[in-house]
Amino acid sequence: MGRIKPVVPQFVENQKSPMRASQFYIKTTREAPVDAETISHQYLARASFIQQIAAGIFSIMPLGQRSLEKIRKIIREEMNDAGGLEVTMPVVQPRSIWQESGRADTYIPPLAQFLDRREREMVLAPTHEETVSMMGRYGITSYRDMPLILYQIQTKFRDETRSRGGLLRVREFEMKDAYSFDVDDEGLDASYEAMAQAYHNIFSRCGLNAVMVEADSGSIGGKDSAEFVLLADSGEDTILICNSGDCEYAANLEKAEFIKNHNPSEEFDEVEKFATPGIKTIETLAEAEGVLTSKTAKAVFYTIGDKVYVVVIRGDYEVNETKVRNMMGGSEPRLSSPEEVAAAGFPAGSASAVGVPSEFVIADDSAIENVNLLAGANEDGYHLRNVNYGRDWNADHVGDIASAVEGHKCSRCTDGHLKQNRGIEVGHIFKLRNIYSDAMNVKFNDANGNLQSVLMGCYGIGTGRLLAAAVEANHDDRGMTLPRSIAPFEVVIVAVNMHNNEDVRDLAEALAEQLENAGIDTLLDDRDEAPGAKFADADLIGMPVRVVVSPRSIQNGGVEVKHRLTDPKDSTIHTADQALAVIQAALES
RNA sequence: CGGGGAGUGGCGCAGUGGAAGCGCGCCUGCUUUGGGAGCAGGAGGUCGCGGGUUCGACCCCCGCCUCCCCGACCA
Numbered sequence: 079m080g081r082i083k084p085v086v087p088q089f090v091e092n093q094k095s096p097m098r099a100s101q102f103y104i105k106t107t108r109e110a111p112v113d114a115e116t117i118s119h120q121y122l123a124r125a126s127f128i129q130q131i132a133a134g135i136f137s138i139m140p141l142g143q144r145s146l147e148k149i150r151k152i153i154r155e156e157m158n159d160a161g162g163l164e165v166t167m168p169v170v171q172p173r174s175i176w177q178e179s180g181r182a183d184t185y186i187p188p189l190a191q192f193l194d195r196r197e198r199e200m201v202l203a204p205t206h207e208e209t210v211s212m213m214g215r216y217g218i219t220s221y222r223d224m225p226l227i228l229y230q231i232q233t234k235f236r237d238e239t240r241s242r243g244g245l246l247r248v249r250e251f252e253m254k255d256a257y258s259f260d261v262d263d264e265g266l267d268a269s270y271e272a273m274a275q276a277y278h279n280i281f282s283r284c285g286l287n288a289v290m291v292e293a294d295s296g297s298i299g300g301k302d303s304a305e306f307v308l309l310a311d312s313g314e315d316t317i318l319i320c321n322s323g324d325c326e327y328a329a330n331l332e333k334a335e336f337i338k339n340h341n342p343s344e345e346f347d348e349v350e351k352f353a354t355p356g357i358k359t360i361e362t363l364a365e366a367e368g369v370l371t372s373k374t375a376k377a378v379f380y381t382i383g384d385k386v387y388v389v390v391i392r393g394d395y396e397v398n399e400t401k402v403r404n405m406m407g408g409s410e411p412r413l414s415s416p417e418e419v420a421a422a423g424f425p426a427g428s429a430s431a432v433g434v435p436s437e438f439v440i441a442d443d444s445a446i447e448n449v450n451l452l453a454g455a456n457e458d459g460y461h462l463r464n465v466n467y468g469r470d471w472n473a474d475h476v477g478d479i480a481s482a483v484e485g486h487k488c489s490r491c492t493d494g495h496l497k498q499n500r501g502i503e504v505g506h507i508f509k510l511r512n513i514y515s516d517a518m519n520v521k522f523n524d525a526n527g528n529l530q531s532v533l534m535g536c537y538g539i540g541t542g543r544l545l546a547a548a549v550e551a552n553h554d555d556r557g558m559t560l561p562r563s564i565a566p567f568e569v570v571i572v573a574v575n576m577h578n579n580e581d582v583r584d585l586a587e588a589l590a591e592q593l594e595n596a597g598i599d600t601l602l603d604d605r606d607e608a609p610g611a612k613f614a615d616a617d618l619i620g621m622p623v624r625v626v627v628s629p630r631s632i633q634n635g636g637v638e639v640k641h642r643l644t645d646p647k648d649s650t651i652h653t654a655d656q657a658l659a660v661i662q663a664a665l666e667s
Numbered sequence: 668c669g670g671g672g673a674g675u676g677g678c679g680c681a682g683u684g685g686a687a688g689c690g691c692g693c694c695u696g697c698u699u700u701g702g703g704a705g706c707a708g709g710a711g712g713u714c715g716c717g718g719g720u721u722c723g724a725c726c727c728c729c730g731c732c733u734c735c736c737c738g739a740c741c742a
Binding site: 105106107108109110111112113115130132133239240242358359360376377378379380389391396397399412413414416419424428429454458572574575578579606607608609610611612613614615617626628629630631638646 | 668
């Protein structure tokens, strides 16, 4: 009967222990869940970074947690450098503050709501303008209190009708959201620029080549707005970028402008009505007449508020609903149902603006600047030739409401054309100006003693989406190739056969400690797995530098060092004494 | 919200109106140890939920739930 000795943990100052894979929670799989379609979803799931709980709702597992924590750290550093102050605001909020801002019933997607036990109406916050306005209102009384930038890294919930793409579009997600408070437009511009620069820094440090593109400000409202976009086919954003070398114009589809070409000028011809049985689309109409679709005017019915409008655009362009919304004062347009069209007294089929009161007509300038167009006769089975704006129809609402597509002429330079790309929106910055400060009464006294509205900006980055985007941008057929800055570990030491070989064990453990004490995030893979399994895991997870300690490597003189991006066969052998310097150099490369 | 598809061990899948299976993973032992090892023996499933038909339902019928994909679209 031996005596049980009490184990007293020893605290050793400045001595760090490397993480051992046997003590960690790495559960990779060979096969991705069948519903994982995007690369990032597949690899993040296979490498046990994330676990799906419900549609658009994920848990973050230990490996993913490490990467996200590194992303958060980078964001915090850049936000703090830009003058931001970190705060935390509640996810659960009383619905009343959303009524105060006027968004309780207008936010899209609709707010997720519930009643607490006292039957008080609560919402799950999809964003935090209301609470940050309250925080500003609490203490901002003077122009001397600004500029002020507050930010948080906090969970949001948006009840999207459809989530997709793993972490790319989810319902519950973590976001860094920052809010600026300034006394005037110059101050707001400065805060906006500071955030834009911070965003460039953040994405660059996370291994993303994100482009800043002009954007519509969307349902948040406001004035200037820009998205930061990673160009990737799996993205759901459409981006138009000028292909001219000197021109830097880039905008998303909602915002993009372009130069419209004009048909050759002609004199007005007489309107002719003619039968077009069975012709329902612009394409078949143009084909039947033997003309280009640019010689047609198409008409679409949109319901805005409680009114039905005829929206007219040249046949070769598409209506951009966001532009329509902005032209019509911000109310969201939606395509009218056949019932609504009929109820409004418009004929369904072969529609046009001819004969429609101009107050119910919205026109793209392409439809009024070209002449002798084919249009519907407002009678099923008939169309009209030579329809002209001003003579045959009129519109009270005229402007650019056309969507840009690939090949359109750039509006900012002389020779460029727009190139269309898919992209993942990883950040968005807005100038809100006084929208929320007016609604939520965030005011200050200026130097002259006059009460003024604070000018606000808001700036968001989805952390989980950033991780997924980083994987989309950094992977190969073996797995993720995350940059050192956001990989869960910087170095993995694969100890081959260490449980039967003291030399391997001693060298691997000593090296791991040496690396850890040098400030390098090290994982010692001490699992009793076949070497091939450990190599495959290291590749899948994307360990930036892999070090092999094995009987063979020792026989060859030390340890093997390999960069994740190089071929598995391209490792180099180094003595134990050289190892630290070689690994540090590999991490820097 | 509309259309399509799918729910069977942790993951990927097969399956038949009559005793729930395979691969991977997991556990034990032995043998192995440089690209997801071998042998032997094991553990693990209310077949999404509820109803119905039937002597008998994972299977057929009805309802519901969940998840995925496509569309949110031009008369």
